[in-house]
Structure formats: C-alpha cells, structure tokens
Amino acid sequence: MSSGTLAVVLVAHLPFVRHAGADEVVQERWLFDAVTETFVPVLEMLDGLERDRVPCRLTLAVSPLLIDSLADALLRDRYLRHLDRLVELAEKEERRTRGDAALHRIAELHLARFYRTRAVFLDEWQQDVVAALRAYQERGLIDVIPTAATHGLLPLLAASPAAIRAQVDVAAAEHRRFFGRAADGLWLPECAWQPGLDTALARAGFRYFFVETDGIAHATPRPVYGVYAPIVCDSGVAAFGRDPESAKPVWSVEEGFPSDPWYLDFHRDVGFEREYDYVHAYVAPNGQRFPTGIKYHRRTGPGAHPEPYDPDRARARAHAHADEFVAARMRQAAWLARNMDRPPIIVCPYDAALFGHRWFEGPLWLDAVLRRLAAGGTLTTATAGDDLAAHPRVQRATPAASTWGWKGHLEPWLGPANDWVYRHLHAAADRLHALARRYPSGDERTRRALTQALRELLLAQTSDWAALMTRDATADYAVRRVTEHLVRCTRLCSEVEQGAVDEQALGTLEGVDDVFPTLDYRVLL
Amino acid sequence: MSIGAVIVAGWGLVGDWLGSAWCDVVRELRRHAEPFAGRLGLGGAGAAPPAPAAPARGLDQDVRDAKFLMPRRGPAAAASAPDDAPLARDGHAALPAAYGTDRVTLLARDPRCLFAYWEATAEGRRKAAAALGAEARAAQEVLRIHDVTFVATASGANGRHAVDVDVAGPVGSCYVAVPAAGGTYRAEIGLRTASGRFVAIAGSEAVATPPEQPAADTAVRWADLRTIDGGAGEPLRWSAGATGDGAGSPAGSNGATDQPSLPGR
Numbered sequence: 001m002s003s004g005t006l007a008v009v010l011v012a013h014l015p016f017v018r019h020a021g022a023d024e025v026v027q028e029r030w031l032f033d034a035v036t037e038t039f040v041p042v043l044e045m046l047d048g049l050e051r052d053r054v055p056c057r058l059t060l061a062v063s064p065l066l067i068d069s070l071a072d073a074l075l076r077d078r079y080l081r082h083l084d085r086l087v088e089l090a091e092k093e094e095r096r097t098r099g100d101a102a103l104h105r106i107a108e109l110h111l112a113r114f115y116r117t118r119a120v121f122l123d124e125w126q127q128d129v130v131a132a133l134r135a136y137q138e139r140g141l142i143d144v145i146p147t148a149a150t151h152g153l154l155p156l157l158a159a160s161p162a163a164i165r166a167q168v169d170v171a172a173a174e175h176r177r178f179f180g181r182a183a184d185g186l187w188l189p190e191c192a193w194q195p196g197l198d199t200a201l202a203r204a205g206f207r208y209f210f211v212e213t214d215g216i217a218h219a220t221p222r223p224v225y226g227v228y229a230p231i232v233c234d235s236g237v238a239a240f241g242r243d244p245e246s247a248k249p250v251w252s253v254e255e256g257f258p259s260d261p262w263y264l265d266f267h268r269d270v271g272f273e274r275e276y277d278y279v280h281a282y283v284a285p286n287g288q289r290f291p292t293g294i295k296y297h298r299r300t301g302p303g304a305h306p307e308p309y310d311p312d313r314a315r316a317r318a319h320a321h322a323d324e325f326v327a328a329r330m331r332q333a334a335w336l337a338r339n340m341d342r343p344p345i346i347v348c349p350y351d352a353a354l355f356g357h358r359w360f361e362g363p364l365w366l367d368a369v370l371r372r373l374a375a376g377g378t379l380t381t382a383t384a385g386d387d388l389a390a391h392p393r394v395q396r397a398t399p400a401a402s403t404w405g406w407k408g409h410l411e412p413w414l415g416p417a418n419d420w421v422y423r424h425l426h427a428a429a430d431r432l433h434a435l436a437r438r439y440p441s442g443d444e445r446t447r448r449a450l451t452q453a454l455r456e457l458l459l460a461q462t463s464d465w466a467a468l469m470t471r472d473a474t475a476d477y478a479v480r481r482v483t484e485h486l487v488r489c490t491r492l493c494s495e496v497e498q499g500a501v502d503e504q505a506l507g508t509l510e511g512v513d514d515v516f517p518t519l520d521y522r523v524l525l
Numbered sequence: 526m527s528i529g530a531v532i533v534a535g536w537g538l539v540g541d542w543l544g545s546a547w548c549d550v551v552r553e554l555r556r557h558a559e560p561f562a563g564r565l566g567l568g569g570a571g572a573a574p575p576a577p578a579a580p581a582r583g584l585d586q587d588v589r590d591a592k593f594l595m596p597r598r599g600p601a602a603a604a605s606a607p608d609d610a611p612l613a614r615d616g617h618a619a620l621p622a623a624y625g626t627d628r629v630t631l632l633a634r635d636p637r638c639l640f641a642y643w644e645a646t647a648e649g650r651r652k653a654a655a656a657l658g659a660e661a662r663a664a665q666e667v668l669r670i671h672d673v674t675f676v677a678t679a680s681g682a683n684g685r686h687a688v689d690v691d692v693a694g695p696v697g698s699c700y701v702a703v704p705a706a707g708g709t710y711r712a713e714i715g716l717r718t719a720s721g722r723f724v725a726i727a728g729s730e731a732v733a734t735p736p737e738q739p740a741a742d743t744a745v746r747w748a749d750l751r752t753i754d755g756g757a758g759e760p761l762r763w764s765a766g767a768t769g770d771g772a773g774s775p776a777g778s779n780g781a782t783d784q785p786s787l788p789g790r
Contacts (some may be wrong), residue, residue, distance in 0.1 A: 014592070026595065026596055029594065030592060030593060030594070033592075033594075034592075155632075155633075156632060159630050159632070159730070172758060176758060181757070182757040182758030182759075184757075194633075194733075194735075195733070202755075202760060202761040203760050203761075204758075204760070205755055205757060205758040205759050205760060205761065207750075207753075207761065214735075217739055218735065218736045218737070218738065218739055218740065219740065220736075220740040220742050221740055221742040221743055221744045221745065221746075222739050222740045222741075222742060222743050224745055232748050232750065235761060236748075236750070236753040236755075236761040236762070236763060237761060238750070251585065251588070253587045253588070254587070266591060272597065283596070284596040286596070288596030288597060289596060289597045290594065290596045290597070291594060351585065351588045351589075351592075353588050353591060353592045354588050357591060357592070358587070358588050358591040358592075388750055392749055392750040392751045393747050393748070393749050393750075394747065394748055394749075394750055395745060395746070395747055395748075396746045396747065396748050400735050400736050401633065401733070401734075401735035402735060404585065405585065406585075406586065407635065408635075409634060409635035409636070409735065410632070410633075410634045410635060411634060411635060414632060414634045414640055419640055419642075419698060420698075422630075422632065422640075422642065423630075423642045423644075423698070424620050424621075426630060427621075427624045427626075464593070467589065468593060471590070471593075473595040474593050474595055477595075483619050483620060486620055487619055487620065490620075490621075
C-alpha cells in the first residue's frame with residue numbers, strides 16, 4: 001500500500017539568447033548545453049523506463065521562453081552545426097587517446113554520447129524538442145507546466161499589476177499554443193511568491209504553484225501538515241511546498257551526492273586543457289577557451305592530481321546514492337503517514353541543469369531512483385495535479401512571501417548590483433499599460449508597435465539578468481541585454497505617442513526579438 | 526482524530542524543523558506597538574540590513590554558475606565577438622535618469638529590509654515647498670517610512686509609527702532596515718521642516734515584509750477543490766452550489782468548511 005507520493009519537478013529555463021543579426025555567440029551555448037546534456041539524457045532515461053514498464057510521473061517546468069527557443073529554426077540549425085563540431089572533436093579525441101586505455105575508454109564514451117545525441121535530435125525528434133516533450137506528456141510520463149512567460153520574478157514586478165497579468169497570461173497562452181491544452185500548474189520563477197499573486201493565476205486558470213519551504217511553514221493560518229500536503233489560497237489556487245530534507249543531498253555540489261569523488265569533474269574540460277591550436281575551432285565562437293563537454297577526470301578537488309574518470313565506479317556510486325535517497329524518502333513517508341490523515345506528498349524540485357549538465361551522472365541517479373521507487377511499491381511518483389485530484393480536501397491558508405534563492409528571499413535579485421533596474425522596468429510597464437488603455441483597438445501599425453514593445457518589456461523582465469549582474473563574468477552582458485530591451489520598448493512607446501511609428505525599424509525588431517508570435521499587447525488590459 | 530489532535534500531532538511531528546511554541550497575537554501587537562525607530566535604529570540611505578546567518582552562497586548558485594558559463598579570457602583569445610564586447614558598468618546610462626513623475630516605490634526585500642526608490646520632480650518639490658511657506662527654506666527632503674501594520678487604511682497618515690531617512694537629490698534609492706518581520710510599511714517622499722511639519726510629494730503602495738515565524742493563527746478551515754469550477758484555461762471560481770456566501774467569487778468562502786471531515790486512517 002502506498003504511504004505517500006514523491007513529486008519530482010525539474011525546472012528548465014534559459015533567457016532568450018537568440019542573436020539573429022550576429023554570427024554564433026557564446027550565450028547560445030547555454031541553450032545547446034541544455035539540449036545535449038539535459039534534455040537528451042533525461043528524455044532518453046524516460047524511454048528506458050517506459051521500455052521496461054517502470055511507472056513514473058515527473059513534472060517538467062519549462063519556461064515559455066525556453067520552449068520558444070527550442071522551437072526556433074535558426075537556433076535549431078545552429079545547434080546542429082554545434083553538435084557536428086562536437087562529434088568532430090570527439091572523433092579526434094578518440095584517435096588521440098588510443099595509446100591510453102583509461103582515457104580512450106572515456107573518449108569512446110563521449111563519442112558514443114554525441115553520436116547518440118545527434119541521432120536522437122536529428123532522426124527521432126526531427127530537430128523538434130518541443131514535439132518530443134509533447135509526446136512524452138501524451139504518453140503520461142511527464143506533465144509539462146510553464147513558468148511565467150519570460151521567467152520574470154513576479155514579486156519584484158508586482159508594482160505594475162499589468163506586468164503580472166502579462167507574465168501569467170502569456171505563459172498560459174504559450175503553453176496552449178505548444179501543447180494543445182491548458183496547463184494545470186505554474187512554476188513561479190525562482191519559487192518567488194508573495195500573497196496576492198494567486199489572483200492572476202486563478203484568472204488564467206492555473207490550479208497550483210510551488211513555494212519554498214518557508215512559504216508553507218510561515219503560511220497563515222498555520223498549515224496542519226507543513227509542506228507535506230498542499231494548502232489552498234482564497235482564490236482557489238493551491239500551493240505545494242518544497243521538502244527541505246530531499247533538497248540538499250541533490251542540490252549541493254559541495255556536500256550532496258554530486259560531490260562524490262568518483263563522479264565526473266565538471267571543471268576539467270578539453271576546452272581548457274588541450275593545446276589552443278587543437279581546440280580553437282571548438283571553443284567559444286570568438287576563440288576564447290570554453291568547455292566542450294568532453295571531460296576525462298573524476299572529482300579529485302582543486303590542486304589534486306587528476307585521476308581518470310571510471311564510468312563503472314561512477315555508476316555504482318549513482319546507484320548507491322539512489323539507494324540512500326529512496327530509503328530516506330521511504331522512511332520519511334512512512335513516518336509522516338503514521339501521523340497524517342492523508343498520504344503525504346514530498347515535493348522535490350530541482351533545476352534541470354543539475355541533471356546531466358552540472359551533475360553528469362544525474363540522469364543515471366534519477367533513473368535508479370525511479371526504478372527503486374517502482375520496485376518498492378510504497379512511495380509512488382505523482383504530479384501536484386495528480387495529488388489534488390486524489391485528495392481534493394485541502395486546508396485553506398495563504399503562503400508567506402519567499403523564494404528558493406539565497407536566504408530564502410529576494411536578495412540575489414535585489415541588491416547593489418542590480419536594484420537600479422526595477423525603476424526602469426516599472427516605469428516601462430506603467431507607460432505601456434497606459435498606452436494599451438489609450439489604444440485598446442489601435443490600427444495595424446499601432447498594434448504591431450505596442451505588441452513589440454510588450455515583447456521587449458517581457459524580455460527585459462527575465463529574472464536572470466538581475467542575477468547575472470552579480471557575477472563579474474556575466475554582468476556586462478546582462479546589463480546590456482536588459483538595457484537594450486528597455487530602450488527598444490521605450491522607443492516604440494514614444495513612436496506610438498507621437499504617431500510616428502518607424503515601420504522599417506519595427507519590422508527589423510520583430511525579426512530580431514521574435515518571441516511569442518501570437519502575442520497581443522491587450523493582454524495588459 | 527480531532528482537529529486539535531491533528532494540530533498537535535501533525536504539527537509537532539510533521540514539521541519539527543518549524544519549532545513548537547511561537548508568539549501569540551498579543552505579543553505580535555505589542556511588538557509592533559513599540560516605536561520601531563527606537564528599538565533597532567532604522568537605517569539611513571544605504572544602511573545595511575542585519576547581518577545574515579545564512580551561508581555565503583545559496584545551494585542554487587553553483588548550478589546557476591554552471592548554466593551561464595562564460596569564456597575564460599587568456600592570451601590565446603581572439604578579438605571579442607560582438608556579443609562579448611565589454612560594456613561599462615554604467616551601461617544603463619542609455620536609460621532615462623528620471624521619468625518626470627513624482628513617485629516612490631517600496632519593495633520588501635526580506636523580512637527585515639525594504640528597498641525604496643523615488644523621484645521628486647521640480648514641480649512636485651515646488652508644490653510641497655509652497656505648502657510649507659516660509660519654513661520651506663530650511664526643509665529637508667526625507668523618505669518617510671510608515672509602519673502601517675494592523676492599520677486598515679491604505680494611507681500611512683494614521684500609521685502607528687514613522688521614521689524619516691534624510692535623502693539628497695530628486696532621484697535616488699536606499700535600503701531601509703526594519704526591526705520587525707511580518708510588518709506592513711508604506712513610504713512617502715517629501716519635505717520636512719525643522720519644526721517637524723511634513724508635506725508629501727509622492728506616496729507608495731503598502732508592502733508587507735515576510736514573517737520569520739509560523740503564524741500565530743492556528744484556525745483550521747478546509748476547502749473541497751471539487752467545488753471549484755474553471756481550470757483548464759478558464760478562471761477559477763468557487764462553485765455556486767457550494768456552501769457559504771460569495772457565489773462565483775474567487776475570493777469568496779464557498780467550498781470552505783470550518784469543521785474538518787478528515788478521512789479515516
């Protein structure tokens with residue numbers, strides 16, 4: 001008999017990195033790595049589970065912005081070119097390491113991985129990752145839900161209610177466009193919640209969202225079951241809280257499972273370690289050294305003598321870590337079930353980039369976890385929507401404001417490095433909202449200009465820009481991106497106000513920042 | 526199992542990380558009734574919030590770093606590609622320095638820290654100065670933070686306490702430390718005379734800082750989600766057939782039952 005459910009949520013998001021007017025840029029690698037190192041291995045893992053008739057239900061929260069990028073023809077072409085170069089480098093590495101059995105085995109592993117990735121992407125998915133996601137969803141293996149449209153951090157945008165409506169309503173509309181049906185739940189970007197946001201979610205038809213542990217722990221009134229059962233806001237939208245016990249072992253690359261010394265070292269990469277002339281065609285587009293994904297060593301720590309990666313030992317460690325995780329969750333669920341009047345739900349949300357990209361063995365670990373859960377029979381996997389359907393009697397309470405960022409609140413996105421941006425984001429949203437009210441049925445040119453202005457505003461609202469401004473390596477790019485989008489937004493607003501829309505410039509912008517093709521600025525109203 | 530038993534057993538066992546005994550409503554009221562400026566000393570512009578007890582990096586930071594890899598600069602690097610061109614940190618200078626609107630906006634960064642930004646136009650300052658008359662000459666521009674916790678009106682004028690932060694310049698921002706988590710605050714930007722007269726140029730909406738403790742309110746009410754219509758892309762509404770009032774209103778109490786009807790074990 002089931003003692004509870006485990007809700008694993010993998011959250012995938014990247015900012016809009018399509019640079020149509022330029023040659024390939026390094027930021028596009030963020031997207032390419034997500035496909036090669038996360039989407040392909042995780043979905044391949046699901047194939048294996050389905051083939052072996054292992055029941056599982058996962059939630060994939062994918063930002064509409066990332067969905068749009070995955071569906072983009074230009075980025076697909078560029079990804080394929082990138083993949084071809086990876087295959088070429090892996091073939092060179094296979095030849096180069098033939099004299100060293102330990103390294104050659106790893107080179108073969110990477111070559112096989114890239115061959116397989118290419119076959120999956122090109123032949124099985126026909127270059128359409130979104131269609132693949134849709135197919136897995138239709139087969140019941142995953143439930144895809146959106147994040148806010150461009151992963152805007154909603155509490156920091158709430159000074160302009162129209163901006164919240166746009167982020168939430170566009171998310172709902174984009175999900176319907178790609179998946180042909182409404183999404184049950186919404187992933188709040190960075191788990192960032194404040195009371196009142198549920199009104200916008202209810203209006204868009206979302207039934208649930210997720211919050212950080214403290215969001216439930218400090219909810220009003222006090223939730224009877226803590227984070228192990230949902231609560232429902234006055235709007236009718238339910239909130240699920242993150243289980244703290246299952247977070248750190250997986251999230252922490254310094255103390256958790258990913259820190260194991262037998263796992264592949266993320267930081268040692270041929271892009272940094274081979275002679276420059278040998279790798280320069282495979283590193284960053286501007287020739288700077290950049291990881292290629294081909295790595296040979298296990299985690300021996302900084303300064304230590306590098307040891308070759310041993311795939312068998314790594315696999316054994318992944319299985320041992322899966323045993324440990326599942327045993328702990330089963331004990332936890334059994335203990336909770338004895339003291340609850342409904343089966344507990346243990347919510348485990350993780351950044352999808354952990355699986356395969358940051359933690360190479362992550363998909364292997366997750367596969368082992370899901371197989372052990374299925375074999376154990378007492379703890380089943382489910383989505384939050386499944387839980388609400390099975391247990392519709394829910395305590396009424398409102399979660400407390402919280403995020404899953406450092407210290408549980410907004411500091412990573414609101415500090416000396418990035419606080420200047422909110423003045424401009426709020427002003428642009430208010431100005432655009434006023435224009436939408438002034439021109440609720442504008443002519444075609446006005447409609448296009450205001451819609452493109454909204455596109456630019458949404459792109460400026462992406463939460464990553466504020467976070468990336470806190471890191472030296474990415475600050476310049478983040479500042480420029482948010483500035484560019486805001487300048488474009490305000491210029492279009494000025495042109496509409498003056499009745500002087502520059503159609504040629506507008507057309508160019510529509511081609512450059514081309515997300516959400518069915519967007520309509522009246523979503524602000 | 527009675528609801529009391531659920532609370533005692535469920536809360537104590539399910540969430541022992543949450544602790545057990547917490548302040549009650551009276552203690553909350555007393556805490557907010559104290560003059561908060563005198564308790565911890567409200568910070569001025571740029572005042573640092575209380576030192577955090579949290580680790581220096583969040584668990585998510587390493588994954589975030591791994592997602593947003595950037596090239597390593599070195600002697601072998603070729604010329605920068607267009608999108609790697611260095612940009613000065615003041616790159617946002619392309620944005621307006623001011624918007625020509627009197628405004629103050631308050632954001633609750635964490636339980637004990639607010640962030641405020643403001644703009645006071647020349648016209649707004651002139652009007653405020655005119656209202657102050659001769660005293661305006663020596664008036665100081667201040668950001669006034671009102672503690673409006675438990676105050677029903679949106680205006681901060683009848684808030685329990687207020688503290689002023691001296692500011693300079695028509696456009697600015699600052700962090701303000703507040704002593705009590707779970708409070709509600711409102712800001713005004715305005716002029717204050719030596720005698721204490723204050724005329725506002727602009728006011729903010731009220732914002733609430735998150736609580737740091739579990740709620741004192743332990744009332745338990747249940748809702749049956751089957752009484753909610755909508756979903757699948759339609760707005761959620763409590764069913765008109767559900768018990769209680771507010772039929773059709775998402776904020777109504779339909780579908781709620783004060784007495785739990787818990788399934789058997």
